[in-house]
Amino acid sequence: MVILPSFLERVFTTEPIVGHREWDLTHSHRLAGIVSRAEWPAGEAVRARCSEHPEHRAPEPDCDCGLYAERELIGWKHPDGRLPSAYGTVALWGRVIEHENGWRAEYAYPLEISLRCADCGLRPTVAILHATWDGQITLLCDRCLAEAPTPRATTGVAEVRDELSRAYAVPVRLAAAEPPAISEDDLLQLLDLAHLRGLVSFRDILRRTVGLREKAWALLDRAQELGLVEARGRSGVETTFGLTRRGEKWRDRKKEEALRKEEREDRAKGPIDMDFRPPTYWSDLSEEDLRLLAEEDRGVEIASIDYDPLDGPVLTVEAVFREEWIEYRALFGGQGDGEEELEATPSRSRRPLSLRELVQLIESVYVPDWGSPVEGYWEWQMDEEGLDVWEAVALPWIRSEFYPELPRYYARRGRRWVARKRREALERERRARREKRAATRSRASRG
Numbered sequence: 001m002v003i004l005p006s007f008l009e010r011v012f013t014t015e016p017i018v019g020h021r022e023w024d025l026t027h028s029h030r031l032a033g034i035v036s037r038a039e040w041p042a043g044e045a046v047r048a049r050c051s052e053h054p055e056h057r058a059p060e061p062d063c064d065c066g067l068y069a070e071r072e073l074i075g076w077k078h079p080d081g082r083l084p085s086a087y088g089t090v091a092l093w094g095r096v097i098e099h100e101n102g103w104r105a106e107y108a109y110p111l112e113i114s115l116r117c118a119d120c121g122l123r124p125t126v127a128i129l130h131a132t133w134d135g136q137i138t139l140l141c142d143r144c145l146a147e148a149p150t151p152r153a154t155t156g157v158a159e160v161r162d163e164l165s166r167a168y169a170v171p172v173r174l175a176a177a178e179p180p181a182i183s184e185d186d187l188l189q190l191l192d193l194a195h196l197r198g199l200v201s202f203r204d205i206l207r208r209t210v211g212l213r214e215k216a217w218a219l220l221d222r223a224q225e226l227g228l229v230e231a232r233g234r235s236g237v238e239t240t241f242g243l244t245r246r247g248e249k250w251r252d253r254k255k256e257e258a259l260r261k262e263e264r265e266d267r268a269k270g271p272i273d274m275d276f277r278p279p280t281y282w283s284d285l286s287e288e289d290l291r292l293l294a295e296e297d298r299g300v301e302i303a304s305i306d307y308d309p310l311d312g313p314v315l316t317v318e319a320v321f322r323e324e325w326i327e328y329r330a331l332f333g334g335q336g337d338g339e340e341e342l343e344a345t346p347s348r349s350r351r352p353l354s355l356r357e358l359v360q361l362i363e364s365v366y367v368p369d370w371g372s373p374v375e376g377y378w379e380w381q382m383d384e385e386g387l388d389v390w391e392a393v394a395l396p397w398i399r400s401e402f403y404p405e406l407p408r409y410y411a412r413r414g415r416r417w418v419a420r421k422r423r424e425a426l427e428r429e430r431r432a433r434r435e436k437r438a439a440t441r442s443r444a445s446r447g
């Protein structure tokens, strides 16, 4: 439920959309658009106007106009590197155009405002007149104020906060005073992202990770302090960071440790029972259902191998009920664009398959492009997609309602595969070094 100031309740006929956004602050202590610089009036809804085409009603589908809000706060940085001093949630209504990351609306009103230091994102203590934008103020904390060039403090932050909450009649909070704790897992997530994308920026972290949003700044700072990433360049107004050699090594070591831990945990669970055989595939189905399935030539899914969590292809193994036996088929296809039946053996059995037989069936399938459904895909991801072992082994996702240990079986194979690949890579490196040494020696003996 959305809690609105009482005068707004009358404006909405249906629930408004709630989005996230940021604002700058004017020296009269009002919110202002970060691009338009337009002030949001106190106590009344702000209405969008198109500055390019005053004749059309904003927002227009083919225009950029409207009041912006995002589903998740993606974040903005001014060209001088500073953050907008205020952020929070807004109600949107009237004409609303939906986009991938959020909306453009005709009307908006703030629901909740948070204030932060424009340099470090933590709890602000003072407001200073912005050096370049006339009539705007920027909030800073004491530490950042001390480092600011020719700061002109105007007021304490309490005054700004009180005035904002009076003007808009909504809660106004201050950002946390302490930087959030950064764990090794956070760092590892950052390094994975940087590794995968080559370079990473503040916005990449906001966009592509869950749970790191509040920490994005502190995370980049910490990773730089530890020498795991370094600034490499700029994209737009943003600094981009790349992994250092030390970062690569650290990431590798952490992955290796995680692998060992998984191995230990797996061993503690005991051996996998490859002779396990579910009593039936039809336990949830009435006779009527079974007859219908058989008539329509439909099967029950007994395992699925999912190549992409978003909308990639899936390999499904189905069991089809027949009077005398069970028939199996392997279906491969993207979501939505039809399925292709691939050859699989065994193609039928009298009783449900054992786990061993199911694995045999899966391994007998030849998937276009990568061959064997699981290991073939790991290899393909490395050779064709340029992923490293850790990334390559992360997919596909293997699931089975009838064989709970099937994912565990393939996780085990995955770990063995990673170990083999890493041994091979080490071996290649060693050989290359030996050859180089031999070449140097033979040059030296000739000279």
Ligand SMILES: [Zn+2]
Pocket: 050, 051, 052, 053, 056, 058, 059, 060, 063, 064, 065
């Ligand atoms: Zn427009």
Ligand SMILES: [Zn+2]
Pocket: 117, 118, 119, 120, 121, 122, 140, 141, 142, 143, 144, 145
């Ligand atoms: Zn600060």
